[in-house]
Amino acid sequence: MNLPNRLTLLRMILAIPFIYFLGEAETHGIAFRITALIIFAVASITDFFDGYLARKHNLITDFGKLMDPLADKILVISALVIFVDIKYIPAWMSIVVIAREFLISGIRTLAAAKGEVIPAGNLGKYKTTSQMIVIILMMILGDNPYNFYMMLIPVILTVWSGWEYTVKAKHYFLNMK
Template sequence: MNLANRITIARMLLIPVFILFFAEYPLWLTENSRLFGFIHAYGTYIALGVFIFASATDKLDGYIARKMNQITNLGKLLDPLADKLLISVALIMMVQSGMVATWIAVAIIAREFVITGLRMVASEQGIALSADRLGKLKMVLQVTAIAAVLLDNAPFTFIRMVQVDELLMLAAVALTIYSGIHYLLNNVKLIKLS
């Protein structure tokens, strides 16, 4: 297994670490355990660091794969899967914590299912559909919006009239939907759906 694929797998292995620090634990556990007390106090910030680090490895593994000519079919499968898992898990947990509305998570995750389904159909026909620029921009905006929500608008708390984290999340949803429609329209004609 090459270095780029190892980095992708490491990104997937960081997802349970993110869950560990972001999860909400019972009060009796956080009051009676130093470890869980620490997680209760600082877990969201640690989870944010893990999330940002894991997201950054997406650029790193892609760069290494291209630079060292390590592009493989396994990498083509695992890389987008790791991204979708990371974003989906973060959104689901944020919905559970009341940080994000359910419809936001559903819209973003549904788009990923549709595009993944299209790619699977194309793959069965021997067609490789790669991500486009809008898809990559969408990922960056999703990561930025999730990070801003996890920070609870912290860098922008001086702006009382506007919730920057909410605006970023709405922009991420809009771009996610738009990029999904754009991707479908550009690629559905390349495959046979019958």
């Protein structure tokens, strides 16, 4: 397994302690929130480096094309679900993001059944980056009235990138039996 793929796996593993510390931060205080923030920041940095290293050293694999976006989804969705639970954002924002991820995963499954792998596009990468930045900001700022407005940016990019992805993949739907 190459280094970019190991970084992707590390991001998936880091989701476990991240979920624990962020989920318990309201009960146990600032130390847990800071720990969650550090874990999330490290995991987010691995997202940049796994892609950078894979492209720079021609280490792009089908595993990375499939698992890198999945690792991002696990990390981001975990944060959003907890943010809904602690009332940082309304549930509908999290549901929009999760629904888009299910839709895209379904499209990727259809593609995989035809022997194709669909890598993340630029708009999807911007969406993920904006989600990670907003999640970090929410962990830094805590509960505040701006969380809703900050989260609007990734929600809009989520809908936009989901639409773009679906339009590009419409042939998978049209050729279904």
